[in-house]
Amino acid sequence: MTDFNDKQIEILQTAEKLFAEHGYDGTSVRDIAKSANINIAMISYYFGSKEKLLEALIIYRISSMRLQMENLYREDLTPLEKIDRLIELYIKRINANKGMYQIIHFEISSGKRIINCDAFNEMKKHNLDILKSIILEGQEKGVFRKDVNTILIPTTIMGTYFHFQMNKPFFKEILNLNSQEDIDNYVTSELTLHIKQTIKALLTYDK
């Protein structure tokens, strides 16, 4: 089911790029074909339809998006250090799958297109469980406060990241970030720091 040949993968990657840039509806199969240097009919030939191409793309990407968090859970780190590492992993993964997230978020939030987000939800649940266990560990050790809404912590981490990316033009202006490289640097330094600082403050703050 998830075995695609080189040609199919090339189409999937091209589609991913264009869907992320211009949206699903904003991208025509001719755009994809031209960008991938293939004939239009090849999309129907390999995937059946444009909609099935989107489904295939989501399956193709999500299956390889699982976080390598299991080892983190077992590592010999303090709860605070684990939170730091967790945030780094989150950002690293989103950065590596920026396009896919852009697509999924729009298609899910629009709610119109019926896409199989079960795999996506399962992944989120799994990540949430790992976070829960880390926080519980911190709470038992008396380092973390107990009245935090654990479920909303990944939301704050990812929300901050995405909202920054969404308002790139604004931040480019007020932070004098002229190139994409400047932005990437700001993300991996300042933004990551801000998120770490925020979550750690939330977890350890005592009123």
Add this chain to the structure above:
Amino acid sequence: MTDFNDKQIEILQTAEKLFAEHGYDGTSVRDIAKSANINIAMISYYFGSKEKLLEALIIYRISSMRLQMENLYREDLTPLEKIDRLIELYIKRINANKGMYQIIHFEISSGKRIINCDAFNEMKKHNLDILKSIILEGQEKGVFRKDVNTILIPTTIMGTYFHFQMNKPFFKEILNLNSQEDIDNYVTSELTLHIKQTIKALLTYDK
């Protein structure tokens, strides 16, 4: 420039709803015409084109989106209380303009469509200035820490809110929120609390 008659406003509101639900490209002028019970030609007649309709919509909405933050700045509250009020104002306004934000975010982040987001950026700058003065006041009073990235605080507030809304299906499932009413209640209680708690922790936490 910003004076629309009743018919135009009806079209604008219908377009706002559909654009927010299905995206700009996902909505046809025929969809809008049918939903607003008008003839297709009326859109060209009143606005010139579909793209100009979008521009008119953004002008129409953004001009009435200014926050009533000026009074907040002058009110006799502690910096912490002002932060609380600020967050409430943020969420209240986003809730009232949910559709517009959905549209703007997608169109801006896609970057393809050239829309006049100057007014939008000006508004954000203005809100940022008010936040800066509140934080400065808190810092001078010794209540707030001084090594926070003020610029990214609205990003965390709004990002958390939007990322929650984007993942509604996921939260519906794990939080047993069955109706839209349940979700709205969760937003105004739990989610708002979480955001307040997070920002206050970030501002007052001392390492």
Add this chain to the structure above:
DNA sequence: AAACAATTTAAACAAACGTTTAATTTAAAC
């Protein structure tokens, strides 16, 4: 080399798209 299936192509398909036209109805002014 012949036969076969898999791949790739150009061309055509009907449907939907945004927009325009020209005719008609409604409203206002005189």
Add this chain to the structure above:
DNA sequence: GTTTAAATTAAACGTTTGTTTAAATTGTTT
């Protein structure tokens, strides 16, 4: 009541959309 402008309509415009066809090419097997 006639005239003039604004509002509204159905129909058509030329493109672009996703998809299919049938022929041509390539690769593999015998």
